[in-house]
Amino acid sequence: MTAVPLLAATGLEVVFPGRRGGPGARAVDGVDLAVGRGEIVALVGESGCGKTTLARALLGLVRPTAGRIDFDGRPLLHTARALRAHRRRVQLVLQDPSGALNPRHSVYEAVAEGLRIHGCAGDGGAAVAGALARAGLRPPGRFVSRYPHELSGGQRQRVVIAGALVLEPELIVADEPVASLDASVRGEILALLLRLRAELGLSALVVTHDLGLAWNIADRVAVMYLGRIVECGPAQEVLTAPRHPYTRALLSVLPESAVPAAVLTGEPPDPAKIPGGCRFHVRCPVLASGEAERAGVAGRCRSEEPGVVSGAGVACHWA
Numbered sequence: 001m002t003a004v005p006l007l008a009a010t011g012l013e014v015v016f017p018g019r020r021g022g023p024g025a026r027a028v029d030g031v032d033l034a035v036g037r038g039e040i041v042a043l044v045g046e047s048g049c050g051k052t053t054l055a056r057a058l059l060g061l062v063r064p065t066a067g068r069i070d071f072d073g074r075p076l077l078h079t080a081r082a083l084r085a086h087r088r089r090v091q092l093v094l095q096d097p098s099g100a101l102n103p104r105h106s107v108y109e110a111v112a113e114g115l116r117i118h119g120c121a122g123d124g125g126a127a128v129a130g131a132l133a134r135a136g137l138r139p140p141g142r143f144v145s146r147y148p149h150e151l152s153g154g155q156r157q158r159v160v161i162a163g164a165l166v167l168e169p170e171l172i173v174a175d176e177p178v179a180s181l182d183a184s185v186r187g188e189i190l191a192l193l194l195r196l197r198a199e200l201g202l203s204a205l206v207v208t209h210d211l212g213l214a215w216n217i218a219d220r221v222a223v224m225y226l227g228r229i230v231e232c233g234p235a236q237e238v239l240t241a242p243r244h245p246y247t248r249a250l251l252s253v254l255p256e257s258a259v260p261a262a263v264l265t266g267e268p269p270d271p272a273k274i275p276g277g278c279r280f281h282v283r284c285p286v287l288a289s290g291e292a293e294r295a296g297v298a299g300r301c302r303s304e305e306p307g308v309v310s311g312a313g314v315a316c317h318w319a
């Protein structure tokens with residue numbers, strides 16, 4: 001990764017107001033995260049851990065409560081003009097292509113929508129054809145007049161990707177990009193993302209709960225739990241030698257994993273009532289087994305919160 005990352009979040013917080021004046025839900029709670037040029041970063045974690053809220057904040061769709069976001073070395077300002085320019089350079093690929101595409105719009109209209117919104121001059125037909133070709137829909141002329149119901153699931157996802165590519169962004173944020181696709185199609189979409197990185201120098205933040213996907217596509221992996229990054233580092237390092245008990249537990253359920261089985265009990269705590277100490281300690285198998293006690297860190301696990309992970313590292317007293 002270059003010295004100045006393409007996208008960087010520092011101390012980022014997003015707090016949603018509580019009901020009837022109660023405590024707010026800390027969906028994102030002090031996150032440092034960077035994506036370099038030409039880099040693919042996988043953001044992984046359980047449902048409800050704050051991954052999508054963090055992604056929306058990085059896109060400028062949610063205004064952070066605290067912290068800052070820098071893009072290309074400059075702070076992101078939350079003015080209408082600045083956000084409009086930012087969203088042209090950073091595009092979103094949604095999880096469900098069927099829900100993302102208007103059934104009454106043709107493929108051409110769906111892909112050209114970004115050009116219309118941003119008032120792009122020039123030959124829209126050529127831009128749409130080029131985006132469809134880059135997304136693997138060749139020849140483009142076979143697809144421009146079709147409607148979503150006439151396409152397979154994989155083809156619809158390629159149309160969504162083409163809609164992001166038509167504006168020639170520098171970064172795409174893909175939220176569970178293959179979760180709704182058949183297993184036979186997932187590999188094709190992942191290979192497409194890797195090819196776009198190789199051919200266009202495109203950066204990507206891939207939001208997923210699937211560690212197998214992260215293994216196949218990511219340069220770096222950031223593991224998120226209850227609003228905070230708890231482990232981050234090169235994909236091979238994190239996925240073959242995880243240091244945080246939460247990462248170990250996520251990996252242990254993969255059939256091909258060499259990590260000893262670890263069963264997480266209970267549900268993640270309410271983000272409006274984050275426990276003191278390490279936020280994972282109420283579910284931590286290392287603490288429950290007595291291993292943290294033998295290592296002399298059990299008291300710190302219950303009372304002292306580990307520091308924020310910045311760059312590569314792990315937020316765990318035992319690790």
